Amino acid sequence: MYNVIQLFAKYGAHILFIILEVVCFALIINYNKTQKDIFLNSSNVFAAKLSEQQNKILQFTNLKAQNDSLMRENATLIENIITSEYLTDKIPAADSLLNQYTLIPTIISSTTIHKRNNYLTLNKGYREGIRSDMGVIASHKGIVGIVRNISENYSQVISLLHSQTKISCAIKNRMGHGSLVWKNMDPLRMTLESIPKHETIAIGDTVITSGYSTMFPKGILVGKIETYNVIPGSNSYNITVKLFNDLTNIKYAYVIQNRFAAEQATLEKEVANE
């Protein structure tokens, strides 16, 4: 007993400290909701924070898969836009579940921009249904080129930035159509030729695809009119078009599959042979 009293006399303050702290913590845990919750499942709070961080890191590892699925989604959305451009003036197809145009999402595996004749290579080819003379677009805004050669798994595309490029284009809400060519080695600007000079046009007008060819459906946005003039003695405008898409840094492209391309081509060939 004496020992206990002596012990208490010597360490009384420390024991008192411990007792008081225990009392305080008992009070804290019993009467404060937050602390009680944390005390009861503090491991859960820690685990939740940890798994949140883990998720953040792991998200990077499947970015590629996510990109692929986003591209497929985009393809569907652009198909819908193209279809809706037609809804007003088109007899429904025999099988309305199948659109006339389907998009094949691809990744651009190589590209040049600084030569006079530029080409791109896509990472999909014959096996995925790509054929030559199909159009290639970057999104609803902006065309990329036309498929030229295909192999089993790759396809070569004539870029817009090519001296032979000639794409049938029109100006939105105006009459007339002309062809888009690349003359001036500027990867952001192209020239629209043979719009008759009696048509009214204005700077800032939107240039769209005309839909006369089998490659591009009508209404894909190409660019804006930057400047225009009439070359003396000529009968048509010389229009500089600022492209919507920047071909120098595109990574993804969609190949347009036109279900009726062969039909239209055959018909037009018959006419030509007469």
Next chain:
Amino acid sequence: MNSAIPTNVFRFVFIFLVQVMVFKQVTFSLGGLAYIHFIIYPLAILLMPIKTPRGVLLLSAFVMGLALDMFYDSVGIHAATLVFTAYIRNIVIALLEPYDGYNMSDVPTIKNLGIGWVVSYLSITLLIHIFVYFSIEAFSYVFFFEIFLNTIFSFIVSFIVILVAQFIIQTKY
């Protein structure tokens, strides 16, 4: 020594009232990043005479803490923190002991022990106090960053207030 008791009791009550009537109202948040609390009540314990028995320190800290908790609706948090501060007070005093030791009747004031001693004594104890306070409030070191920010900002504002008070109010005991 006897006249020290009424002075300390009066200071104890005065600091308590100032804390709950004035500084409790000016708690504000800094752009949602950190909460600034003016925490001046540890002064009541820190300014007690140096040779005050530890038991008295601990018990008065406990009483003060519980009383504050009633006003702050945080049962036990202030009490636990203040009891801890009262416990480490003597350790800090021992660490800062001048070459010729303390006088029996010394109270930790600028006049008795010099400004350097008071600044280091109050800043060390107050920083520990505020850090412990926010740790117990958060109750989990998952929130370490928040605890850290709150501690830094609250320490700065509280320490300014406390130090100014040392110049304005100078007691004999």
